[in-house]
Amino acid sequence: MLYIEKNYTLVEKAKAVTIAAALEIGRRRRGEEVLKISKIKSSQDAFELLLPSMGDLQHEEFWILYLNNANKVLLSSQLSKGGLTGTLVDVRLVMKQALELGAVGLILAHNHPSGTLKPSPADIEVTQKIKLASEALDIKVLDHLIITQKEYYSFAEHSLL
Known part of the structure; x- marks a missing residue:
């Protein structure tokens, strides 16, 4: 939500609203382009798919990409x-x-x-818990x-999986 001080002039408020609208249009357009990603080939692909949903948030969210055997996204879901x-x-x-x-396959984010x-000890712990549970069900945690x-940090690229 855009917050504008009361003591700004009407012209300054209008400029601020125009800039905010332009940024939102850019964010939505990027989101539309990302929808074209149907197969995850790299951590970068997963990052680009999730960035429009998560990048600008002021609170933490945990998302999961559920993948089929061909690494096509079955569902992109907000878990919490x-x-x-933090988030549970x-x-x-x-x-x-x-x-x-x-x-x-799963990609956690x-x-x-x-x-x-930098991942926190809690980030590492939840990753290991999900990895252990998924191994019992023959599901791979890919990242x-x-x-x-x-930008992003990949547990897979840093050998933490």
Whole structure:
């Protein structure tokens, strides 16, 4: 939501609204372009698919991409919405959805509104819990991304999976 100080002139307020509208149009257009990604070939693909949904948020959210055997996205789903510094993840809900969809691969993702790309101990712990549960069901956790406004951190690329 756009907040404009009361003491600005009408022209200054109009400029601010125009800029905010242009940014929103750009964000939505990028989202439309991302919808063309039907197969995840890399961490970059997953980042580009999720960035419009998560990149500019002021609170943490945890999302999951459920993939079929060809790495095509069956579902992109928000699992939880949290506060400024964290969100809860229920591993049972992740596995339930994966089984219902017949998914064979998962890409986990959450955002860090602070812009920090370093995974926290809690980030590492939840990744390992989901990985352990998914292995029992013959489902692969392909990656876990930490997303900020402009970049991402990949657990797979840093050998944390």
